[in-house]
Amino acid sequence: MHILEMPSFFPPLGGLFCLDQAKALKELGHEVRILSNVQLGVTVGLKDFVTLPFGRFEEERDGVTVFQSFQRGLPKSVRYNAMRWVKTVGGMFDDYVARYGQPDILHAHCAKWGGYAAMLIGQKYHIPYVITEHMPFYNLREELGEPPTTAWQVPLLRQAYHHADMVVTVAEELINDMACYFGSDYRWTFISNIIDTRFFCHKPRLPREGRPFRFCCPAIYTQRKGYDVLLAAFDQMENQEAELHVAGLNTDSSQFAQMVERLASADHVKTHGNIDREGIRQLLYDSDALVLATRGEVQPLVLLEAMSTGLPIISTECVPKNERIEGGCTIVPVDDVQALAKAMDCQTTAPAAADGGMRLSQAVQRLASKEVVGRQLEEVLRNAIARYASGQQ
Numbered sequence: 001m002h003i004l005e006m007p008s009f010f011p012p013l014g015g016l017f018c019l020d021q022a023k024a025l026k027e028l029g030h031e032v033r034i035l036s037n038v039q040l041g042v043t044v045g046l047k048d049f050v051t052l053p054f055g056r057f058e059e060e061r062d063g064v065t066v067f068q069s070f071q072r073g074l075p076k077s078v079r080y081n082a083m084r085w086v087k088t089v090g091g092m093f094d095d096y097v098a099r100y101g102q103p104d105i106l107h108a109h110c111a112k113w114g115g116y117a118a119m120l121i122g123q124k125y126h127i128p129y130v131i132t133e134h135m136p137f138y139n140l141r142e143e144l145g146e147p148p149t150t151a152w153q154v155p156l157l158r159q160a161y162h163h164a165d166m167v168v169t170v171a172e173e174l175i176n177d178m179a180c181y182f183g184s185d186y187r188w189t190f191i192s193n194i195i196d197t198r199f200f201c202h203k204p205r206l207p208r209e210g211r212p213f214r215f216c217c218p219a220i221y222t223q224r225k226g227y228d229v230l231l232a233a234f235d236q237m238e239n240q241e242a243e244l245h246v247a248g249l250n251t252d253s254s255q256f257a258q259m260v261e262r263l264a265s266a267d268h269v270k271t272h273g274n275i276d277r278e279g280i281r282q283l284l285y286d287s288d289a290l291v292l293a294t295r296g297e298v299q300p301l302v303l304l305e306a307m308s309t310g311l312p313i314i315s316t317e318c319v320p321k322n323e324r325i326e327g328g329c330t331i332v333p334v335d336d337v338q339a340l341a342k343a344m345d346c347q348t349t350a351p352a353a354a355d356g357g358m359r360l361s362q363a364v365q366r367l368a369s370k371e372v373v374g375r376q377l378e379e380v381l382r383n384a385i386a387r388y389a390s391g392q393q
Contacts, residue, residue: 008114024374128388137177147180165384171320226293233340247272310357
């Protein structure tokens with residue numbers, strides 16, 4: 001298959017899920033490229049706005065060709081910028097076809113606005129398109145308002161979903177979350193995002209005897225991640241010897257330090273700040289359990305990364321069903337300090353898995369490894385092409 005990936009977001013503003021999937025499909029022998037138009041803003045990322053290249057160009061990212069441009073947005077002009085972005089992507093596609101020929105299928109990431117652009121291009125060139133949706137409900141609510149809403153984006157995005165040959169969500173629950181805006185009477189399935197199970201590979205933990213039990217929480221410090229609940233729960237634990245190791249953007253800020261200082265257990269909280277990928281893996285290897293008191297997620301990959309190393313996790317009801325792996329995942333209600341404290345205490349007294357977490361790691365591989373997700377996407381794209389060719393749209 002000749003597959004063109006069309007992300008709504010791409011570096012330096014996220015979008016690496018698209019690159020992961022492009023690499024997985026290319027390794028299966030398909031012709032895969034990425035068409036990316038990144039919206040830059042003056043108020044967010046001024047340095048990028050000024051210094052990143054103008055015009056259209058190609059670059060290689062991990063062996064995948066990216067046909068790239070950077071669009072400078074006008075402040076406070078959301079609708080204009082969005083429609084200009086869509087128009088630019090359409091023009092880039094014309095150039096792409098002149099260089100590489102017409103792809104067999106378009107694979108957009110997020111309906112806003114890659115999926116909408118894919119719909120218009122598909123109609124013009126008679127090409128099927130699939131949307132992989134990563135957009136969480138809380139982002140939609142912030143932009144579109146509480147449903148029901150008359151926001152101008154809603155009818156356009158509804159068209160993109162309903163005309164797609166398939167909508168792929170990273171968790172089944174996301175379809176119900178979005179239904180209040182876009183309905184759910186369209187063709188959909190769900191496939192996990194990819195995690196690097198070779199990098200986050202299984203490793204036995206050190207014996208627990210003679211040392212404190214170590215919890216970790218590698219997550220950016222924001223209200224959504226529930227650090228206020230986590231710290232309060234940690235302070236209420238009966239096990240006063242346990243440690244909590246925290247890492248992520250702004251976890252070394254003065255505001256976070258003030259939260260920790262108010263705890264009776266402050267001496268047992270260790271903050272590591274923003275650490276790189278290798279640092280996250282080492283933190284997981286040095287820990288006995290991960291805890292995340294999140295208030296809203298689509299598919300928190302850090303939980304899969306932890307379980308891929310054999311580490312059990314504790315989190316909230318926001319975690320989708322496909323991540324609730326038996327024997328490795330404890331779920332508590334959102335914003336319930338006492339329930340979280342109890343679950344953490346129980347984890348410190350539970351015996352370590354007899355196999356050192358190997359079965360947990362293998363379960364994650366079956367869900368989210370590059371090979372598994374690549375094959376699942378390949379099947380979805382092949383079926384979409386076949387349906388389109390037979391007129392079953």
